[in-house]
Amino acid sequence: MSLTPFLRRVLMVDLVKGLSVTFHNQSEKQRVTEQYPLERPVVYERYRGQPRLKVNPETGEPLCIVCNLCALACPEQLIVVKGERNPATKRKEVVSWTYDLSRCMFCGLCAEACSTDALELTQDYEMALYSRDGMVLDQAALEHGPEPVRYAK
Amino acid sequence: MLDAIKTYLHSTVTPGEAGSQLWATVYIIVIVLGVSIAVIAMNWLERKILAHMQIRLGPMRVGPHGLLQPFADALKLLIKEDIIPRNADKLVFWSAPVVVTMTAFTTFLVVPFGRTHAVTDMNIGVLFMLGISSLGVLGIIMAGWSSNSHYPLMGSLRSSAQMVSYEVAMGLAIVCAVLMTSLNPTGTGTLSMIGIVEAQNAQGTWFIFKFFPLGFLAFVVFAIAMVAETNRAPFDLPEAESELVAGFHTEYSGFRWSLFFLAEYSAMLAVSSIAVTLWLGGWLRPFANTLSGPAWDMAFSLIPGLSFLAMAAGCFLGTVRMPKIIQMRAQAIGLGVFGALLALVGLVLLAPGVRERVEDIFWFVAKVACFMYLYIWYRGTFPRYRFDQLMKVGWKVLLPIGLGVLILTALVGMRQELLAAVIGGGR
Amino acid sequence: MSQPIDSSYLDLDTKDKTFLDSTEMVLNMGPQHPSTHGVLRVILKLDGEKVLGTECVIGYLHRGVEKIGENRTYTMFNPYVDRMDYVAAVSNGLGYCETVEKLLSVEAPPRAQYIRVIMTELCRIASHQVWLGTHALDIGAITPLFYAFRDREEILRIFEKYCGARLTTHAFRIGGCIYEVYDGFEEDVKKYCTFFLPKLDEYEELLTTNRIWVTRTKGVGILKPEDSIALGVTGPVLRASGVKWDLRKAQPYECYKDLDFEIPTGMNGDTYDRYLVRIAEMRQSVRILQQAVERIPTGPIMAKVPKVIKPPVGEVYHSIEAPKGELGYFIVSDGSTQPYRVRVRPPSFVNLQALDSMVRGMLVADVVAVIGTLDIVLGEVDR
Numbered sequence: 001m002s003l004t005p006f007l008r009r010v011l012m013v014d015l016v017k018g019l020s021v022t023f024h025n026q027s028e029k030q031r032v033t034e035q036y037p038l039e040r041p042v043v044y045e046r047y048r049g050q051p052r053l054k055v056n057p058e059t060g061e062p063l064c065i066v067c068n069l070c071a072l073a074c075p076e077q078l079i080v081v082k083g084e085r086n087p088a089t090k091r092k093e094v095v096s097w098t099y100d101l102s103r104c105m106f107c108g109l110c111a112e113a114c115s116t117d118a119l120e121l122t123q124d125y126e127m128a129l130y131s132r133d134g135m136v137l138d139q140a141a142l143e144h145g146p147e148p149v150r151y152a153k
Numbered sequence: 154m155l156d157a158i159k160t161y162l163h164s165t166v167t168p169g170e171a172g173s174q175l176w177a178t179v180y181i182i183v184i185v186l187g188v189s190i191a192v193i194a195m196n197w198l199e200r201k202i203l204a205h206m207q208i209r210l211g212p213m214r215v216g217p218h219g220l221l222q223p224f225a226d227a228l229k230l231l232i233k234e235d236i237i238p239r240n241a242d243k244l245v246f247w248s249a250p251v252v253v254t255m256t257a258f259t260t261f262l263v264v265p266f267g268r269t270h271a272v273t274d275m276n277i278g279v280l281f282m283l284g285i286s287s288l289g290v291l292g293i294i295m296a297g298w299s300s301n302s303h304y305p306l307m308g309s310l311r312s313s314a315q316m317v318s319y320e321v322a323m324g325l326a327i328v329c330a331v332l333m334t335s336l337n338p339t340g341t342g343t344l345s346m347i348g349i350v351e352a353q354n355a356q357g358t359w360f361i362f363k364f365f366p367l368g369f370l371a372f373v374v375f376a377i378a379m380v381a382e383t384n385r386a387p388f389d390l391p392e393a394e395s396e397l398v399a400g401f402h403t404e405y406s407g408f409r410w411s412l413f414f415l416a417e418y419s420a421m422l423a424v425s426s427i428a429v430t431l432w433l434g435g436w437l438r439p440f441a442n443t444l445s446g447p448a449w450d451m452a453f454s455l456i457p458g459l460s461f462l463a464m465a466a467g468c469f470l471g472t473v474r475m476p477k478i479i480q481m482r483a484q485a486i487g488l489g490v491f492g493a494l495l496a497l498v499g500l501v502l503l504a505p506g507v508r509e510r511v512e513d514i515f516w517f518v519a520k521v522a523c524f525m526y527l528y529i530w531y532r533g534t535f536p537r538y539r540f541d542q543l544m545k546v547g548w549k550v551l552l553p554i555g556l557g558v559l560i561l562t563a564l565v566g567m568r569q570e571l572l573a574a575v576i577g578g579g580r
Numbered sequence: 581m582s583q584p585i586d587s588s589y590l591d592l593d594t595k596d597k598t599f600l601d602s603t604e605m606v607l608n609m610g611p612q613h614p615s616t617h618g619v620l621r622v623i624l625k626l627d628g629e630k631v632l633g634t635e636c637v638i639g640y641l642h643r644g645v646e647k648i649g650e651n652r653t654y655t656m657f658n659p660y661v662d663r664m665d666y667v668a669a670v671s672n673g674l675g676y677c678e679t680v681e682k683l684l685s686v687e688a689p690p691r692a693q694y695i696r697v698i699m700t701e702l703c704r705i706a707s708h709q710v711w712l713g714t715h716a717l718d719i720g721a722i723t724p725l726f727y728a729f730r731d732r733e734e735i736l737r738i739f740e741k742y743c744g745a746r747l748t749t750h751a752f753r754i755g756g757c758i759y760e761v762y763d764g765f766e767e768d769v770k771k772y773c774t775f776f777l778p779k780l781d782e783y784e785e786l787l788t789t790n791r792i793w794v795t796r797t798k799g800v801g802i803l804k805p806e807d808s809i810a811l812g813v814t815g816p817v818l819r820a821s822g823v824k825w826d827l828r829k830a831q832p833y834e835c836y837k838d839l840d841f842e843i844p845t846g847m848n849g850d851t852y853d854r855y856l857v858r859i860a861e862m863r864q865s866v867r868i869l870q871q872a873v874e875r876i877p878t879g880p881i882m883a884k885v886p887k888v889i890k891p892p893v894g895e896v897y898h899s900i901e902a903p904k905g906e907l908g909y910f911i912v913s914d915g916s917t918q919p920y921r922v923r924v925r926p927p928s929f930v931n932l933q934a935l936d937s938m939v940r941g942m943l944v945a946d947v948v949a950v951i952g953t954l955d956i957v958l959g960e961v962d963r
Binding site for chain 3: 203206207208209386387389390393532533534535536537538539540541542
Binding site for chain 2: 019022023025030031032
């Protein structure tokens with residue numbers, strides 16, 4: 001056996017190399033842990049989180065025109081939209097709008113299908129609840145939008 | 154009372170040698186408490202250091218930087234339900250953790266933290282430690298047998314086979330070091346732990362550097378064997394979670410399991426103490442030869458106090474860097490208080506009277522702490538050997554190397570006599 | 581549980597029989613186990629420590645994805661596909677979209693093809709990082725897991741910036757992509773390539789020459805090339821046995837024919853070779869990324885596909901090189917908006933069948949290593 005591999009084997013060079021890798025990784029610069037909930041993760045713009053129904057910022061009217069495209073696009077059929085035609089404006093207005101969050105898989109097909117850009121999936125991901133009661137969101141909850149919990153006394 | 158303290162402070166031998174039962178008992182209590190505190194500290198250190206090697210943070214919540222985590226774990230284990238398998242052999246089941254823990258603690262009877270800081274100094278100290286730690290294997294077999302389930306049984310048999318195999322290699326390495334103690338004018342060696350350190354002192358070199366590389370090789374053989382002896386990575390197949398057999402302590406829960414845990418860490422401390430005593434000069438300060446003289450002695454005696462002050466400074470730095478929100482206030486205050494305590498200990502250790510007495514203990518504990526760090530480092534880095542490969546390493550690699558080092562040490566140590574015999578015989 | 585050995589049905593050589601009248605033990609590596617990468621149950625027939633035969637019991641994660649496919653439209657089924665191989669969701673989406681595009685006889689525009697290739701290669705690196713971490717963890721090295729997952733975070737961040745989700749990406753649509761690349765996509769990918777190569781060297785330093793790793797993986801789970809072809813094994817497992825077969829070169833799809841990369845193969849077909857092949861594949865993926873990100877053409881990202889997809893009557897099978905092997909989709913269309921049958925050929929399912937021949941004669945501790953090296957994801961095996 002030639003000398004260098006023999007020496008490498010006897011002096012356990014491979015083991016020492018591994019030890020040096022773990023030693024170098026001890027420094028604080030290498031850590032990427034975010035201490036949730038003290039440090040919240042950065043969520044990017046296109047994140048598909050909790051849904052929200054948008055309203056017209058000037059008039060406060062809902063942007064939804066009850067075209068039902070979102071309900072048709074949803075693979076789980078968890079959006080139920082009911083509207084009636086307002087004879088004055090000759091447009092449909094929302095009577096009830098429910099979104100079942102418990103079955104949603106956040107695929108985004110509903111937001112893609114929306115013709116008036118009324119439905120969007122926000123960047124909120126903290127949707128945990130203690131019971132299933134709050135999981136079916138109605139229009140008011142959806143227009144109110146997500147309310148991230150601030151952990152403060 | 155005052156006389157007892159005075160005789161203690163002026164004695165030059167360990168309490169056991171001096172025949173003082175009071176101080177021996179005090180020492181025993183201190184050592185038991187000390188080992189328990191060391192195990193608690195090891196728990197925290199292992200989790201934190203392993204976490205840092207894995208680029209994560211480790212416990213941060215329970216107490217500032219997780220300092221109270223071991224207490225939380227201990228409390229949880231104490232209040233856990235005590236489950237005993239229905240068909241388990243109850244007496245053996247109950248006594249197995251006791252056997253393992255007691256043997257692990259008994260080995261500390263002869264561990265010398267300083268010239269006068271051991272419970273007693275048996276003239277067969279090393280042999281005693283090896284023998285008692287071999288008794289621990291009995292406890293493991295008892296645990297596996299009494300669980301009445303073939304997974305713990307297989308695990309305990311594998312564990313005990315591994316421990317017994319590596320004890321052979323350990324023994325050979327120890328004989329190497331003991332041989333080196335006989336290189337004095339009278340030509341007599343000693344098995345006593347204090348005697349071994351005194352021999353290193355008299356010969357002016359730690360045995361790890363003696364007859365380089367023989368002493369170093371013997372140390373390396375012992376270092377590898379001791380990791381296998383205590384069932385730690387990379388030799389921890391019998392207790393690995395990703396293997397089928399979860400080890401001899403599968404059926405133990407709660408407090409009984411914590412006794413096994415305590416025993417494992419105490420065994421780690423015990424074999425590290427053997428390594429430190431035999432090769433790293435025990436309680437002797439580093440560079441006793443090259444940097445000698447009263448000035449250097451005083452400088453080195455300041456190090457214990459300064460290291461505690463450095464730890465306190467680290468705590469204060471952590472306090473300052475805590476997030477300044479109200480939820481973390483309790484943790485910040487706690488860390489500050491802990492830092493203050495450490496600073497107090499450091500200042501006490503800097504006092505002239507205390508310095509000289511405590512210095513030995515500090516160096517010994519610091520060297521053992523380095524070994525503990527090595528244990529954690531190995532665990533974080535290496536994969537695990539399969540059982541047959543493990544046994545192969547123990548018998549086919551370490552044993553021959555140990556034997557070879559032993560023979561070479563004997564030859565080199567006897568070189569004067571051998572040379573004289575060769576020349577005289579040739580003439 | 582123990583009975584006198586009658587291993588004639590196992591078809592063993594006489595040299596495998598022990599000379600003692602031994603009893604055969606049946607050991608159950610249950611569905612909940614730290615090392616079975618999901619809910620996989622393996623029943624082992626042991627002689628002492630040696631494995632005589634195995635039987636895999638699967639189905640613990642069966643969710644009826646193929647049945648769901650019969651009741652959803654083509655567009656609606658797209659998100660479900662990600663959930664099969666949840667580690668490499670982008671690849672699943674690519675395979676499905678390509679198959680439906682083949683059925684519709686459309687092709688994604690070149691810009692969409694490049695975006696798809698970039699995302700798929702990033703997904704390949706991410707999947708191999710999960711494999712590396714979990715395989716090393718099974719063998720006992722507990723730190724590469726964390727290093728691999730930290731580096732994977734960067735890829736998941738790119739996924740999140742691009743399509744809005746890290747794991748179940750739903751990145752592509754039938755006909756192309758719906759998301760235009762975000763500002764800084766090219767820079768992110770380039771930065772990732774320069775960031776990742778030293779990390780790969782770090783993993784290799786920890787494992788490749790480590791004597792414990794080598795003794796644990798060399799000679800374990802050998803799969804000969806004839807056996808691998810006979811069993812239908814694909815992916816890195818096949819390539820490590822020595823068969824140079826990669827669908828990206830053999831049946832090029834997307835824009836792979838314009839990109840320059842190599843197919844790493846192994847020589848012995850053991851676990852160590854599979855490890856080396858996957859590490860080399862990660863390097864080749866970086867090479868593909870560096871080329872593709874320079875050459876993204878301009879143009880549309882979506883082909884002309886009707887809003888309601890009603891493919892003509894017919895059936896099509898199309899497969900891609902997923903990180904785990906050949907992922908194939910067989911879609912039968914009856915002319916309506918919902919497919920008549922969607923059949924998925926999962927690579928992990930077929931590779932898992934090779935487990936039996938790979939662990940015969942090995943020790944119990946090696947079974948765990950071999951399951952890890954096959955890189956199975958139960959979501960794909962069970963669907």
